[in-house]
Amino acid sequence: MDVKQLIYFTEVAKQQSFTKAATILHVTQPTLSKVVKQLENELKTILIDRSQRISVLTDAGEVVYEHALKIIQMVDEVHLVLDDLENLKKGQIKIxxxxxxxIxxxxxxxxxxxKKYPDITITLDEIGANIVKERVxxxxxxxxxxxLPAHEEDFDLLPFTTETVQLIVHKEHPLAQRKSVTMHDLKEEKMLLFSDDFTLHDRILAECQHAGFEANIAFISSQWDFISQMVEHNLGIALFPQSIAKKANTQLINIIDVTPVIPWEISFITKKGRYKSHAMLKFLQFISNHYSTTASTL
Structure with missing residues (x-):
């Protein structure tokens, strides 16, 4: 058994597809299938059920998958430690x-x-918060x-900024002249939501349920500006963090407070117990010193 086998196997498990995993790993599907089969032969058990449309883990596969993730992480951390020893002033961070x-x-x-650390490279993965949590x-x-929320038993949290969520509506909307609304006031409204990989999506649905109704979802998008344009055409209402709401076209849109307040709390998360490289520690220190108490005023 080697690490490459575990990496290939875990990618198939994540994608539930040999074809998708092969594309991500930049190998041919026959090569990937061969490597996974070799792993199964060494362990003398079937790890992946290939009889269905999607590739799903067997009971043994689930056990191996959990341990494989830990092994891969340990190997990655060894490389990080060695890289730190070789050059403490340089580094790479994936966030x-x-x-x-x-935005x-x-x-x-x-x-x-x-400007402060010119030799540290940051690679940005721009994805919804729920996927960020999973990948961290x-x-x-x-x-x-x-x-937030994020499971504090899984992550170390560094508070970054806190805002409130506001309602945006077309200027001709019946609620447009209100200074504030409650969630119950939105019961009959067509809602334009962010996609479900955004934590705000789940939070808004939960707030609707707490107010005693199910959200009437008219449209879902991952693009705030597209949602804003839909509101400009009076095709629905939307709930945005305060800083994003301010970017709306106020010639066509009114911004209204929501009561009780729905907080939009942002933290920087790292996995508990995972080795942090020199570069990562510098980034955390930088965020803590320069942004964790001032980001909301930017």
Whole structure:
């Protein structure tokens, strides 16, 4: 058994497809199938059920998958430690960030951080917060910015900024002249939501349920500007973090407070117990010193 076999096997498990996994790993499907079969032969058990349309793990496969992730993470950490020993002033960081946070904060963060640490390279994975959490936990990312909640038993949290969620409506909408609304006021409204890989998607649905109704979802998108344009055409309402709401076209859109307040809390997460490289520690220190208490005023 070698690490390559485990990497190939875990990718098939994540994608539930040999074809998709082969594309991501940049190998041919026959090569990937051969490597996984070799692993099964060495372990003398079937790890993946190939009889279905998608490739699913057997009971033995589930056990091997959990241990394989830990082994791969340990090997990655060995490489990180050795890289740190070779050159403490250089390094690479892989972080995840939802597009909403990226639009608001990432350019200024990068400008200031690279000015101070020009030899540290940051690779950005721009994805929804729910996927950021999953990839940080699995070791695919060193850390990431997410909207809370995040399981504190799994992650170390560095608070970044807190805002409130606001309602945006067309100026001709019946609620347009209100200074504030409750979630119950939105019971009959057509809602334009972010896609379900955004934590805000889940939070809004939960707030609707808490107010005693199921959200009437008219449209879902991962692009805030597209959702805003839909509101401009009076095709529905949307709930945005305050900084994003301010970017809306106020010639056509009114911004309204929501009560009780729905917080939009952003933290930078890293996996508990995982080795942090020299570069990663510098980034955490930088965020803590320069942004964790001032980001909301940027």
């Amino acid at each position: 995840g960030m939802p597009p909403l946070i990226g 608001l904060f990432f350019p200024e963060i990068m400008l200031a951080f690279q 936990f699995n070791g695919q990312l060193d850390g990431g910015f997410v909207m």
